[in-house]
Amino acid sequence: MTVPLALRPVAAQEFSLAATLASGQVFHWSPQGQGYAGVIDESPVYVEQQGDRLLTTGEPAVVARYFALDHPLAEIYASFPDDPAMRAALEYCRGMRIIRQPAWECLATFITSSMKQVAHIAQISRVLRERYGRRLGPGGPYAYPGPERLAVLREDDLRACALGYRAGNLLKTARMIAAGEVDLDAIRAMPDDLAREELCRLAGVGEKVANCVLLFACERVRAFPIDVWIERVLRENYFKGKRKVTAGRLRDFTREYFGEYGGYAQQYLFHHARSARHRKS
DNA sequence: TGCCAGGCCAAAT
């Protein structure tokens, strides 16, 4: 059995670990004991919340950075538009943060997310880790397999992980990254529009997935991914009864209306909408 | 059973 590790405290004001991990931005954390077990880069981490602090087996500075405990939440909330949908989402998600994910892991999981429910994205992520990821210590969890590892597989290997038509996209993208054809580190330093354009060169990456990578892995808190849930929220709350509102019109509206922390607003609206749907049944 | 899920892509308008 594992050796019991000392839990170290991390100050965490204005933070909800539960909301953050349940919000569909990261998929591999699982409930364990009083908290959650997961992996940050190549380190196994256990973390639980006790009021205004976290207790973790991880390196405190690494945990604080991963969960973005430095984001100015009061300033972010002050930037949210004042309307009923936004107020309800803020009330429900208070303390949720946009975390800083490793870029490749984020990119790959969102390539597999196309036309999939959150539960199944998590399932695919788990199979890929267990089948092709490096095991982090005896009996430990698995790291997400890097692009070099996936690049040498065949499409059928990935189809066997229930990826369906996404298998070819993940494989092509892994090969492009492994070959240095697209450089994720370079993208992190580019202006938003150029970074998005560069990400869209990858197989299975369109505007929505590119925005997820920009938001969840590149610290672009303006990036506003529009999926089927958010599109529904936008149409029902901001374009009620109007016809012929095109995708382009929606995109322009979000940039203007939600502003500097649009990505945060988007994630709050997304998590609230999904949670409301699941509570109904 | 049928419909929907954190879409993308190529082709046609």
Place this chain on the structure above:
DNA sequence: ATTTGGCATGGC
């Protein structure tokens, strides 16, 4: 610039 059909798989 926008619309349309095809693509795999699993949950409800």
